[in-house]
Amino acid sequence: MxxxxxxxxxxxxxxxxxxxxxxxxxxxxxxxxxxxxxxxxxxxxxxxxxxxxxxxxxxxxxxxxxxxxxxxxxxxxxxxxxxxxxxxxxxxxxxxxxxxxxxxxxxxxxxxxxxxxxxxxxxxxxxxxxxxxxxxxxxxxxxxxxxxxxxxxxxxxxxxxxxxxxSDPHWQDAVNFVQSGQLGKIRTVRVFSYQGWCPSIPVKPDEPVPAGVDYDMWLGPATKRPFNRNRFHFTFRWFWDYAGGLMTDWGVHLLDYALYGMNVTAPNSIMASGGKFGYPDDACETPDLLQTIYTFDDFTVLWDHAIGIDDGAYGRNHGLGFVGENGTLVLDRGGWEVIPEKVNGKMRMEAVALKKSYGGGxxxxxxxxxxxxxxxxxxxxxxxxEIGAHIAKFSQLGNIAYRTGKKLTWDGKxxxxxxxxxxxxxxxxxxxxxxxx
Ligand SMILES: NC(=O)c1ccc[n+]([C@@H]2O[C@H](COP(=O)([O-])OP(=O)(O)OC[C@H]3O[C@@H](n4cnc5c(N)ncnc54)[C@H](O)[C@@H]3O)[C@@H](O)[C@H]2O)c1
Missing domain, CATH: 3.40.50.720 (NAD(P)-binding Rossmann-like Domain)
Known part of the structure; x- marks a missing residue:
């Protein structure tokens, strides 16, 4: 097309x-x-x-x-x-x-x-x-x-x-397994980032610019506003003027492997739902819970994130599950494994025990x-x-679907x-x- x-x-x-x-x-x-x-x-x-x-x-x-x-x-x-x-x-x-x-x-x-x-x-x-x-x-x-x-x-x-x-080799090994076809037809890829360690940030008053900080040069092209510590080092990522919340922060790392594994680039449609469900009154603008569904011809990629909770899926706080009809390959920074489908007491494939990351960084x-x-x-x-731009744009699509509340189609332009x-x-x-x- x-x-x-x-x-x-x-x-x-x-x-x-x-x-x-x-x-x-x-x-x-x-x-x-x-x-x-x-x-x-x-x-x-x-x-x-x-x-x-x-x-x-x-x-x-x-x-x-x-x-x-x-x-x-x-x-x-x-x-x-x-x-x-x-x-x-x-x-x-x-x-x-x-x-x-x-x-x-x-x-x-x-x-x-x-x-x-x-x-x-x-x-x-x-x-x-x-x-x-x-x-x-x-x-x-x-x-x-x-x-x-x-x-x-x-x-x-x-x-x-x-x-x-x-550049971390076990991610490539996992993609090779996914592409070998052994999982059977893949119907969905669950991609999740649950960041329990990320605390809620209580609303703080604006304050004078701290000594030694060139605040105008921190803001740069972003809208001028009084200095507020919540919007500064590290926590800037929860404000739309400077970043895109977890959808782009972790999305680019993990969604990249969903697309690579499935050998696809562009979805047919995008929709998203979520909000400030955990901390409705805190200072963050970006949602602390969000699910985005990217629909392709015959499977979906589901993005799922939360702040302040660690229970993502498969006992992990981040990663991907390539859900096939024979089994699910689960992949994160620590390694990958395959959990077989067991239907009516019969395993559809052999399990693959956890293959840990090679280490070395x-x-x-x-x-x-x-x-x-x-x-x-x-x-x-x-x-x-090209890789970085593609996945940054793909993650942005999720935020735009969330912010408009619409099911969107995107033709690349x-x-x-x-x-x-x-x-x-x-x-x-x-x-x-x-x-x-
Ligand atoms: N690859 C990864 O795994 C990974 C992990 C964490 C963060 N990041 C990315 O790194 C970037 C920074 O995130 P962070 O958590 O390190 O933020 P941070 O706030 O801890 O550090 C950013 C630094 O940039 C400085 N800065 C801001 N504007 C500047 C300017 N105009 N000129 C010079 N210095 C300026 C700030 O003073 C601060 O010291 C983000 O884009 C984030 O997504 C990547």
Whole structure:
């Protein structure tokens, strides 16, 4: 179907994870030889970005050239942490990320900022000739994701999106089993993220901007409003201006494997229901419980999330269940197993006992894959910009269905519904502008 083919080019998205590349580009494109040092700069140092930098620094060719954060306390703490690990002082500490982009010693920019910054910072880094490790979800709107694909292509940059499960080998083993057909016809894929450890956040009053914080630069393109701690470090993800709640936060990691396993890209329809059922009066805007149903020709993908409870499915708090007529393959960060169907006392297939993750860390392997691709100028990283954009958009569809309360169809460009189409792009606060690529 033309409309669905438009959604994205299947082959570039699905098997791409750990397989051969369709995108080989002339070696040496960035002027980095196999034995050269690779200069890295990190924007957004508090949480995952710092974890990413740690994984880069486990590789001897990597040098940390600069750190950037709008919060002095975070910046100084992280500078001290890097010095302790590497024995070297970080030469450049910036509060304005544009200075880091201008630094000629930096080959790779890690974007570890909240989601509403990813597009501007990744595109600027591409324009400056840097390769980028960009945290997930790639963009904060469907339009941003499209722009980011175009920027990576136009400036020929090697991008790795922080979906590190794409480099963790047991996920690939599970996909191979699903695709072997042994489960029989798969009728649904249950994809769930139940985050018991995530607390409710009580409403707090606005307060003066803390000393040492450049709040205007934290907000960037987002709507101006008084400083409120609930909307700042880490918990920004529960507010629509900056992110998309668990639907996009965990959705991109897990739904990615539902589509990869089922070898599909675009659903026929999307509908969602949920709300602030657990904590109706707390500060979060995004739902603490949400179910989204993506319908394909003859199966569904069910997204199911909750905050403050851990009992997802199959005794796990996150993962996927590929529910086949012979058995269900259950997959999470810890490993995978197959639970056979038992009907009228008869097993329809052999059980597969839990095959644990190989250990060794998907994140480390993911960063190694990025470094190898940077050296060979191979744009087909394990989580390429195309893979990251596709699943960020797919997850956004769930939020748009929830926010409109409608059963939607999507042709890759439009919902043909004015209310839903209004969510395709995000308003940028001046002087920031959506990049034009
Ligand atoms: N791949 C994963 O497994 C994974 C896990 C957690 C988070 N993430 C992603 O990482 C990103 C950051 O999440 P987090 O939980 O680490 O957030 P965080 O709030 O802990 O850290 C973000 C940091 O960015 C800084 N920052 C904000 N705007 C900035 C700007 N304009 N310039 C410089 N610094 C700026 C903040 O001050 C803060 O230190 C999110 O997109 C999130 O989805 C990915």
């Amino acid at each position: 033309t409309t669905r083919r438009d959604f994205l080019k299947q082959s570039a998205l699905l098997g791409a994870g750990l397989t051969a590349s369709p995108f080989f580009i002339k070696a040496g494109g960035a002027g980095i030889g196999a034995n050269d040092k690779i200069g890295v700069g990190l924007i957004g140092c508090k949480g995952m970005g710092f974890g990413d930098l740690g994984a880069f620094l486990r590789n001897p060719e990597v040098e940390c050239i600069a750190l950037c954060d709008i919060d002095d306390e975070v910046l100084n703490q992280r500078a001290a942490d890097v010095e302790k690990t590497t024995g070297k002082k970080v030469k450049n500490l910036y509060k304005d990320w544009r200075k880091l982009i201008d630094n000629k010693d930096i080959d790779v920019v890690i974007v570890g900022t909240p989601d509403h910054w990813h597009c501007l910072q990744m595109v600027a880094a591409c324009q400056a000739g840097k390769d980028v490790y960009c945290e997930k979800p790639l963009g904060n709107s469907i339009e941003e994701c499209n722009i980011m694909i175009r920027a990576a292509e136009k400036y020929n940059r090697v991008i790795q999106v922080g979906q590190w499960q794409r 998907g994140l480390n392997l993911h960063v190694k894959n990025h470094l190898e691709c940077i050296k060979s100028r191979n744009r087909n990283t394990n989580a390429s910009v 439009s919902f043909h519904d004015a209310e839903a189409d209004a969510y395709l792009t995000k308003h940028y606060r001046a002087p920031w502008e959506l990049p034009k690529i």
